Amino acid sequence: MLHKRLRSWARRQYKRRFPLHYAKDKGLQPYAKPFADSLVLVQKLQADGLIVANAPDAAQFIERNNYYRFKVYLRPFLTSPGAKDFIPGSRFEDALELHEFDEELRRFVLGLTSTIELQLRHKLDQRITVYSSDPFWYLRNKHYRTFPAQTLRMARHTLERSHEEFAQHYLNKYHSGVGGEFNFLPPFWIVSELLTIGQLDYLIRNFDKSSFDNPTPTPNQLDLLARDFGAYNIGYLQKWVEYVRNIRNWCAHHSRLWNRHMATPPNVERSLSKSIKAASKHRLYHSLAMLRIMMKSRGVDDDIKSTMIMLFTKYPAADANKDKMGFPSNWQADPFW
Known part of the structure; x- marks a missing residue:
């Protein structure tokens, strides 16, 4: 496994440091296709067998949209993956x-x-805050395998620049008492409103499950959270x-x-x-x-x-x-x- 990783690293370094040599070794060619306007692109589609009932309208659509992005909607009508010609009878209007x-x-x-994201914020706060009796549980290192310092810095940055009343009210009146660089972050039910679903995902993936154990036979608190969303355990x-x-x-x-x-x-x-x-x-x-x-x-x-x-x-x-x-x-x- 180590040798495989080293070879992969070496290939990446070679590609970055000597791009032209890498391209030659791989048989890659310089991209030299000329720019084509929307009407020319429509004519090319017609030449490849696509039926276009109204070429000016089709050209206007392509003019307003990214042709490369639209091409993926044409693929189901090609004779085979990677082919350029269309199945007989295929229409531009079908791709549209x-x-x-x-x-x-x-x-x-x-x-x-969006609905799931809102539900996840609420239920995560409810489950863990009640369990820990600590509104600042998310600032405790013991709850994580890897402490999410960068995510919390981003949340702090958002809070400090927010004009929302709840943010300004907290900053002007309270602090957590936790100390350190995150001393002025609010309880989780407030900070959760500042987290993106990606940041929320990062927190959940970095939880140390053992720090949320319940007395047996009650399942782990994170597994109970999972079951709130129909998943069998926190891994799912x-x-x-x-x-x-x-x-x-x-x-x-x-x-x-x-x-x-x-x-x-x-x-x-x-x-x-x-x-x-x-x-x-x-x-x-x-x-x-x-x-x-x-x-x-x-x-x-x-x-x-x-x-x-x-x-x-x-x-x-x-x-x-x-x-x-x-x-x-x-x-x-x-x-x-």
Whole structure:
């Protein structure tokens, strides 16, 4: 393992220090494709077999959007992965439909992840603050495998520059009594409002589980937190929160979501019907199931089934390609939904 890491490090160093030699060794060519305006790009698509009903409108759409980004919505209509020619009968409008479907899908899923983020902040505070009887528990080194100093510095930076009334009120009246560089950070129920879901994820992944033990036979306090969100233990919840963070970032940054390859959330498949198999475990279907489990465990309506039915009805091109999202053809028959 050590030798493998050393070889990998050596390759990275060679690539960084001698980029032209590395490129020559790999047979890479200098990029020399000329700039093409939107109308030329539409004409190229037509030459490759794509039906474009209204070339000026298509060119105007490409002018307003990043063509490279739009190309991913054309891929399902290619004759094979990596090919340039399109399946006979493929239309520009079908790819545009997938693009619009993805836009609506991202807005919906972003709302789900935002709800989970709020629930996670609240329940984490409730579980650990009550358990520890310490509103500043998150500042104690004993609760972490690696103390999250940089994350707390970022929270402090946000607090000190915040114009929110709650932040100014605390800073002008209190301190924690903890001492050290984080002495002026507030209780966790306040600081949690300043943390991004990525920072929240970092805290959870760095918890030292042993510092949250309960007297047997009561489960560990972190496992109880996990069960608040439908996960069996904190290990599963840590993974789920990581995946929620990733999904949230893809949605917020307008990245392709609908047929993206995703990690399979652990311990989710057991909740789905064994007789209705997902077309792929590494697509959105399993991640939506994870979000549903988390929200249902918190007593929050998710509307996933009704929204997806509506979107598939509104966008037939997406419905025809739902297997690329991992959806089984008969997914609605699964009692899980």
